[in-house]
Amino acid sequence: MQLRYAFKLGRGFTGLHPFAGFQVIERCPSDLQRALSTALGFIAPKLGARRFSVKAQDLGATEESHSKPKGVVWFWGNADDGRLGVPLSRTELDRDFGAGRRCTRPEALDNLPSSIKRVALGAAHSIVLLENGDAYSFGLGSEGQLGLPSEALVPRAPLQSLLTAWLHQQQHQQQQVGFSRWPWRWMRWSRWTPLAVRWAPQQQPHLSDVAAGAAHSVWVSSDGHVYTCGRGTHGQLGHVSTGRSARGIASVPKTIERPLLVEALARSNVHAVQAVCGDQFTLIRAADGSVYGSGSIEYGQLGLGHPATVDQTLSGPGGQRFVGTFRRLRALHGEPVAKLFAGFNAAGAILKKSGELVVWGKFSDRIFWEPTPLPSIRGRVQKVAFGFNHVLVLVELAPDGLRRRMVYSWGSNENGCLGLGYGTQASHAVQSPQPIEAFMDAQSDASIIDIAAGYRTSYAIRVGIQNSHVDLYSWGSGLCGALGLGDRMVPDAGAGTIDFWEPVHVFRASPADGAEFANSTFHIVSGFQHAALYSTRVSEVA
Template sequence: MATESSVIAWGSGEDGQLGIGNNEDKEWVCVVKALEPYKVRSVVAGSRNSLAICDDGKLFTWGWNQRGTLGHPPETKTENIPSQVKALVNVNIVQAAIGGWHCLAVDDQGRAYAWGGNEYGQCGEEPERKDDTGRLLRRDIVIPQRCASNLVVRQVAAGGTHSVVLTREGHVWTWGQPWPPGDIKQISVPVRVQGLERVRLIAVGAFHNLALQEDGTLWAWGNNEYGQLGTGDTQPRSQPITVHGLSGLTLVDIAAGGWHSTALTQDGEVYGWGRGEHGRLGFGDNDKSSKMVPQRVNLLAGEDIVQVSCGGTHSVALTRDGRMYTFGRGDHGRLGYGRKVTTGQPMEVPIDISPPKNLRANGDEGHWIAKLVACGGRHTLAIAEWHTGGSKIDMTRCRLDV
């Protein structure tokens, strides 16, 4: 069985978001060597930055830092090597999220933290006052600080300019600017989303939100210009509405990209809806249209998918035996198989990296398998394990138990 794991990355590196020590793009999988000494349990890819959470609760960040999104003063505009967030060294971080230019995290005690851009109150602080011309003077939060302090949080999720949390009681709360700027006045105090009870999982795109209840019902609200709410139309919703076309299915996971959404069934089938441009829904090269209601991704049928991650314009699906399929926009190498061709046809990503050093010296035979994937704006991260046994992977660690 597996004895070693590595964080791997590919795609755009212009802001250092790959964490490989330079700002180059990578069309093939490469190893984030700075994280090799640590046991990483989860990774998150944002629009222009990344983070990793270790088994012992350490949090590492890297990439774009002009708004304090790395959790320490932005002395440099970008950082291409992961560094630990020192303000959180005394807490055990278990889950985190990256929004447009802010980050959220939650520790094992249910305490939530926020940092980064805050001009719409998305970090839970009132923005600075307006100047004499009425222009809002932004206040970035460069050091992580507590947010939603009255809530015991189980999961955090971040949108373009808003934040959403799921409490241990199964309630959903939100703050910030939930719509494109100018449509709704920003709020910095958490407000409970009405109509949702016993929620098990949340997912947030740029300006839309998904919530999966324990009974399997999927709800959506927010921006809907490409049908990403799955309601059969393009009308935005300020309150949750049931996603159409999923009745009778047992859903086990959900994901939201910039303007598209996915749901995963207990049988390993993927359903996608929302913006279809660049083939990010995986319906094939000849079908890149937006979908107003969920449709099954037939090109992944029979692959036994256990996780789907949605990025800005691409997606990645992970199989039970640890293979990754990517589809969508292909420039900057974000699809991970050596071609910059945009495609709606899911293609497997080869994990062509060297075996762990200690096993290589012993001549042990084995292979890499992926256990978690995370799509960003133009890059992708994953955790890969070296297996010397059978081909099946224990997927109990594929996502955090949120």
């Protein structure tokens, strides 16, 4: 019987590759259908990229929601797997690596049906929390980090690698060429348009906070419950029992596809108000200021002490030690925490009573096994941003509002991510906090209000008087367009370089750009090689 295949090119879609709206609409063998859908995903960029658009139902938009205030968030950097949530036509080929996609300038994702409360970025995925309690996720979802059902994702894999491996396999096994043994395990499953995360068949919670690790996500409801999903190999989801297998290797859930309630915290009546994530660990701040952590402890990420002194540890991939259930951070000696921060392998907290900053974990070449004060920082700490191997701290020097703020940096200065200039400290590790001179002006007409750090990248936001405008600055490595600077170069650092050793102005946003400036404040967040700038209502800021 001769089979016929018909394809439809449309402007909207939810289930197949986002480069164009190709859909197989006639019945055919499932293995061939998957192969054709995947192949068309790679052909489509040349055929129909300009036809790409976001479907209204994907973003939860309805006729009723059009009258409500909408949130605006700017994304830039690595665009692979849809982590920026913008149409493919607004991205470009990543010339640094000869493959992949990127946005070298901030692109606005302005279709959201409500004002924004929080944005969380992982290694290759993004989550946007709206003030109405809904969360939208997009980007890489191969390990369940998006909290979406598998049918909401699309395949993405290097076509040449797949074809080479497939043909080699067929030749090696001397089998007739067919699709039955196509190497699906190498597929990367992604979501290219924002989609609301739903808890079906459970009751949908009203979310108050979200956080993203390298490949896992955390969701906090307004009633204080914690849900986790994604990669769980190092106990970062908090669903592992303290038992061991016969070999002494922990039996842990490799992935959890949908958000799952952390029952241990619920049974202990822990009312969570904030979640932060590192690469392979999760920290929770409770309403009473106590802190709980689960995940890797190999570098002191949970502040519990040296792994040899921690009870009931488990061994994960590579022998790395971790704890699989949330444990209270006792080293704070009962002093409540006002704010939590976390990065790749480090974390920190601002103590509520004293305002003191304590840090733990690994950054640069130092490891702090337990919460350790940093007395060398002058001023009241407002925020800490942990990059891959460096740290930024925003402090208020005097109690006169926003006009006297300073940014300190220390750690590894690879690619200039400390912002200290291209000179004697270039590429060297800095062991103590140093002020960034570019932000040491009088700030009579503007103030630094937020900072962020990624993989050898750093960011800062400066806001004008009466929120008349917001300026974004970035410095460090510009690979994948992560600095948002377009194709600018630094002549004195060598032709073709994309590193910036001091803060550089990226762009200025004003009310005319669609952002909510009235009664709003601005935030900057960074993933591994992508970043986002967004505004929130002042009443919604935690």
